[in-house]
Amino acid sequence: MAQSRYNARDRESHWQKIWDEKKLFVTREDAGGPKYYVLEMFPYPSGRIHMGHVRNYTMGDVVARYKRARGFNVLHPMGWDAFGMPAENAAMARGVHPAEWTYANIDAMRTQLKALGLSLDWSRELATCDPEYYAQEQKLFLDFLEAGLVSRRSAKVNWDPVDHTVLANEQVIDGKGWRSGALVEQRELTQWFFKISDMAEELLQALDALKRWPEKVRLMQRNWIGKSEGLQFKLDVIDADGGPAGELEVFSTRQDTIFGMTFCAVSIDHPLAIEAAKSNEALGAYIEECRRSGTTEEALEKAEKTGHELGLRVAHPFIEGKSVPLFAANFVLMGYGTGAIFGCPGHDQRDFDFCKTLGIDIIPVVAPADLSGPALEEYIAAYSDRAEIYDGEGVLINSDFLDGLTIEAAKQEIARRFEAMGKGTRKVNYRLRDWGISRQRYWGCPIPVIHCAGCGVVPVPESQLPVTLPQDVTFDKPGNPLDRHATWKNAACPKCGGDARRETDTFDTFVDSSWYFARFCSPRADVPVAREAADYWLPVDQYIGGVEHAILHLLYSRFFTRAMKQTGHAGLSEPFDGLFTQGMVNHETYKLQDGSWVTPSDVRLEGEGGARRATHAETGARVIIGPVEKMSKSKHNTVDPEDIIGHFGADTIRWFMLSDSPPERDVQWTDAGVEGAWRFVQRLWRLMDRARDWIVPHGSEMPGELSEAALRLRGVSHRRLQSVSEAIESLKFNVAVAQVHEFTRVIEAVVGNPEFENDEGVKWAAREACELAIGMFGSMMPHLGEECWSMLGHDRLLAETPWPEADPALLVEDMVTIAVQVNGKRRDELTVAQDASKEDIEAAALKLENVLRAIEGRDIKKVIVVPQRIVNVVV
RNA sequence: GCGGACGUGGUGGAACUGGUAGACACACGGGACUUAAAAUCCCGAGGGGGUAACCCCCCGUGCGGGUUCGAGUCCCGCCGUCCGCACCA
Numbered sequence: 026m027a028q029s030r031y032n033a034r035d036r037e038s039h040w041q042k043i044w045d046e047k048k049l050f051v052t053r054e055d056a057g058g059p060k061y062y063v064l065e066m067f068p069y070p071s072g073r074i075h076m077g078h079v080r081n082y083t084m085g086d087v088v089a090r091y092k093r094a095r096g097f098n099v100l101h102p103m104g105w106d107a108f109g110m111p112a113e114n115a116a117m118a119r120g121v122h123p124a125e126w127t128y129a130n131i132d133a134m135r136t137q138l139k140a141l142g143l144s145l146d147w148s149r150e151l152a153t154c155d156p157e158y159y160a161q162e163q164k165l166f167l168d169f170l171e172a173g174l175v176s177r178r179s180a181k182v183n184w185d186p187v188d189h190t191v192l193a194n195e196q197v198i199d200g201k202g203w204r205s206g207a208l209v210e211q212r213e214l215t216q217w218f219f220k221i222s223d224m225a226e227e228l229l230q231a232l233d234a235l236k237r238w239p240e241k242v243r244l245m246q247r248n249w250i251g252k253s254e255g256l257q258f259k260l261d262v263i264d265a266d267g268g269p270a271g272e273l274e275v276f277s278t279r280q281d282t283i284f285g286m287t288f289c290a291v292s293i294d295h296p297l298a299i300e301a302a303k304s305n306e307a308l309g310a311y312i313e314e315c316r317r318s319g320t321t322e323e324a325l326e327k328a329e330k331t332g333h334e335l336g337l338r339v340a341h342p343f344i345e346g347k348s349v350p351l352f353a354a355n356f357v358l359m360g361y362g363t364g365a366i367f368g369c370p371g372h373d374q375r376d377f378d379f380c381k382t383l384g385i386d387i388i389p390v391v392a393p394a395d396l397s398g399p400a401l402e403e404y405i406a407a408y409s410d411r412a413e414i415y416d417g418e419g420v421l422i423n424s425d426f427l428d429g430l431t432i433e434a435a436k437q438e439i440a441r442r443f444e445a446m447g448k449g450t451r452k453v454n455y456r457l458r459d460w461g462i463s464r465q466r467y468w469g470c471p472i473p474v475i476h477c478a479g480c481g482v483v484p485v486p487e488s489q490l491p492v493t494l495p496q497d498v499t500f501d502k503p504g505n506p507l508d509r510h511a512t513w514k515n516a517a518c519p520k521c522g523g524d525a526r527r528e529t530d531t532f533d534t535f536v537d538s539s540w541y542f543a544r545f546c547s548p549r550a551d552v553p554v555a556r557e558a559a560d561y562w563l564p565v566d567q568y569i570g571g572v573e574h575a576i577l578h579l580l581y582s583r584f585f586t587r588a589m590k591q592t593g594h595a596g597l598s599e600p601f602d603g604l605f606t607q608g609m610v611n612h613e614t615y616k617l618q619d620g621s622w623v624t625p626s627d628v629r630l631e632g633e634g635g636a637r638r639a640t641h642a643e644t645g646a647r648v649i650i651g652p653v654e655k656m657s658k659s660k661h662n663t664v665d666p667e668d669i670i671g672h673f674g675a676d677t678i679r680w681f682m683l684s685d686s687p688p689e690r691d692v693q694w695t696d697a698g699v700e701g702a703w704r705f706v707q708r709l710w711r712l713m714d715r716a717r718d719w720i721v722p723h724g725s726e727m728p729g730e731l732s733e734a735a736l737r738l739r740g741v742s743h744r745r746l747q748s749v750s751e752a753i754e755s756l757k758f759n760v761a762v763a764q765v766h767e768f769t770r771v772i773e774a775v776v777g778n779p780e781f782e783n784d785e786g787v788k789w790a791a792r793e794a795c796e797l798a799i800g801m802f803g804s805m806m807p808h809l810g811e812e813c814w815s816m817l818g819h820d821r822l823l824a825e826t827p828w829p830e831a832d833p834a835l836l837v838e839d840m841v842t843i844a845v846q847v848n849g850k851r852r853d854e855l856t857v858a859q860d861a862s863k864e865d866i867e868a869a870a871l872k873l874e875n876v877l878r879a880i881e882g883r884d885i886k887k888v889i890v891v892p893q894r895i896v897n898v899v900v
Numbered sequence: 901g902c903g904g905a906c907g908u909g910g911u912g913g914a915a916c917u918g919g920u921a922g923a924c925a926c927a928c929g930g931g932a933c934u935u936a937a938a939a940u941c942c943c944g945a946g947g948g949g950g951u952a953a954c955c956c957c958c959c960g961u962g963c964g965g966g967u968u969c970g971a972g973u974c975c976c977g978c979c980g981u982c983c984g985c986a987c988c989a
Contacts, residue, residue: 249985276989690912897969
């Protein structure tokens with residue numbers, strides 16, 4: 026028996042089979058209990074799971090198992106974000122159909138996930154590429170369309186002229202298509218949009234109420250929405266002869282600095298610039314030059330602020346007879362505000378830089394309120410020589426009727442005057458733009474509309490849904506297979522019955538993932554969501570995923586939920602009540618001398634610390650150990666979870682993923698760490714194996730009298746139970762792991778200890794301790810949990826056993842050890858009764874030898890006693 | 901540039917609302933068991949100094965100040981690392 030070991034592979038599949046047979050993890054919703062919806066971001070079916078998945082799904086599983094044991098009806102589903110480009114790329118590269126490739130990947134990954142022993146309800150599995158799913162998505166779209174949440178208009182897109190396709194911004198690298206390498210063009214295409222910008226204010230405001238979201242994510246969304254309040258107003262333009270030449274509309278959040286205006290500028294894409302360029306060759310050349318140079322991020326960063334005069338001037342709205350030059354400038358964006366600005370170099374860094382290069386006047390119009398007299402004059406005189414503008418609080422100067430006003434008051438005054446003149450309005454601008462959802466792709470959800478020459482855009486009637494993808498498509502040519510399919514796009518107009526053409530664009534795959542959490546509530550319903558189920562389960566109580574989705578996916582889902590509410594498909598606005606973003610899994614990188622990457626499994630490591638050396642296992646070539654980076658295929662620093670599961674089992678990999686690193690931070694994968702987890706699995710098993718015959722039998726009554734040792738053990742057990750519960754509840758899995766380690770040591774010291782051989786109370790308390798320990802680690806290592814649980818004589822599965830309740834009476838320790846300080850320095854410690862009086866503690870503390878020595882006979886000024894914490898003697 | 905997070909032993913990290921800094925783990929060293937190894941178990945360990953020894957003293961949570969009886973924790977100012985956004989008017 027001493028030689029026996031826990032055979033993880035064998036026992037894990039055993040318990041998985043039993044859970045499966047008993048349908049333990051199929052969602053229960055009729056028990057009338059409280060509900061808990063825990064969801065991890067569903068994976069893209071790339072074909073293999075990676076460590077990031079393991080970490081993500083393990084965390085979710087601990088929560089799910091914990092909540093289930095706590096008596097909640099738990100919804101813990103899994104599905105596949107199954108549409109998208111990789112399937113088409115595989116089709117192009119290997120001639121396999123995207124559907125075939127995708128479903129094969131799903132099968133492979135499902136098997137891998139099942140091997141992890143996750144308590145998922147597989148009966149609710151869904152794949153977004155399944156017509157059953159996307160049919161409902163099409164229904165949602167039609168309802169959104171009817172509700173005015175969708176628009177169709179022309180927009181600029183990144184167009185790859187070789188692949189004949191639109192590229193997402195991330196797919197454009199240095200101005201070139203990531204696949205074709207062709208220079209990407211900006212094209213105007215008619216596109217479908219979700220009107221998310223109409224909800225900008227609502228999406229921004231509601232962030233404050235998302236208390237269980239990381240502050241970081243809320244902040245990122247806030248920045249992304251980018252609200253700014255200001256004034257949009259018109260300025261008079263005058264031509265070279267001084268005659269009126271129309272108006273220039275600008276947006277500013279600092280209209281108070283209007284008296285500091287020394288120039289105006291428009292974007293190179295602004296109609297005024299384009300018009301002026303027609304008769305101004307030099308200007309045209311400048312605009313062309315800007316277009317060419319402005320693609321790469323690096324170029325943008327280093328680009329100096331340049332401009333070219335339009336040959337027009339702009340009249341100052343409040344200074345009779347004053348006018349300023351008008352430029353086309355490379356730093357003014359067409360996509361924000363009106364594409365035109367008034368330049369105030371005094372209090373805008375960009376304008377300041379611009380004017381310094383071009384030698385334009387700089388007039389400070391705001392000064393710190395405490396400056397006056399000579400100091401103020403000095404401030405004004407030295408202003409142009411500063412390196413940076415002043416943009417702090419202050420009062421207006423050099424500004425006629427605004428002089429002496431605060432910035433805020435001046436803003437109001439200028440806004441009031443423009444409004445009175447009928448030339449301006451207060452306006453709120455958002456950076457958030459509408460969500461373009463059209464993709465010229467095959468492997469996505471078809472947009473259910475028909476284009477008719479006579480009737481225009483006609484929605485596909487619900488009776489004709491779903492619009493399914495044709496099977497017979499080819500990928501041998503670039504472009505959209507749907508578009509060149511012989512017959513698919515031919516359709517009769519639902520309105521007039523005449524010949525018409527199907528929309529051949531498909532949805533951005535972010536559409537698919539914007540509502541899957543709602544679909545999980547009723548995955549087989551013939552409506553997008555069955556309201557009763559959704560009203561019960563939503564919102565998701567705990568959503569867990571990578572921070573890389575902090576903006577797009579989470580913002581889109583928030584929009585979608587609101588849109589679903591508007592169209593009666595949901596009863597709430599916010600889909601995710603609690604959000605947790607876990608860190609990445611990192612690993613060392615390895616390179617050969619020639620710079621090529623080497624996979625960890627091909628590397629042999631020797632030595633330690635600075636003397637660590639790495640060689641190539643096969644060739645013996647010298648390998649350079651590189652920095653620790655996120656596991657990625659491109660750097661070949663991945664470790665395949667399947668190998669680890671095959672070697673050590675699921676519990677080991679799960680335990681390692683939860684150990685050490687706080688879950689929101691990155692974790693470094695190390696072989697030593699996994700081996701440590703493996704040893705602990707064995708150690709727990711051996712402990713329970715040893716304990717089974719030593720502790721009292723299963724079901725024994727608690728002895729009437731417990732020895733001090735037994736009581737002490739019970740206290741430790743219950744306090745541990747309490748702290749581990751709290752750690753899991755707050756997702757501090759690394760802390761929970763540490764506590765289990767600690768508790769295990771305590772039990773090991775008791776079980777089999779001859780000192781307690783005849784102490785039935787200790788043996789009873791030891792059983793209690795073992796059982797509580799199993800409960801604690803059972804949510805993290807569920808197979809080992811079941812194994813140990815049954816070893817101790819239980820027939821009922823651990824997965825069916827409620828979470829134990831800590832006995833409040835046992836949570837307080839009778840004796841506490843507190844530190845005794847003299848002048849804030851710890852000199853000794855004191856063990857006293859938990860409820861000892863301040864006076865008693867003080868008296869006892871002042872008798873301690875170390876304390877007396879530290880006092881050295883000096884006068885005691887004060888003694889601070891904080892019961893159960895500390896004593897501080899001040900001399 | 902703007903915004904945010906973080907900085908604790910050789911390493912990952914603990915430390916509740918300010919109250920014994922370094923829990924727990926990894927790596928390391930020593931020992932036990934063994935013919936040997938693996939596995940396992942026990943012990944040690946922030947740095948420095950003192951003592952024959954039980955032990956004792958000094959320093960120590962990026963750096964410099966401050967508040968407090970008491971600061972890893974709070975405040976001010978630096979430095980560094982990471983992340984997000986980026987000419988957003």
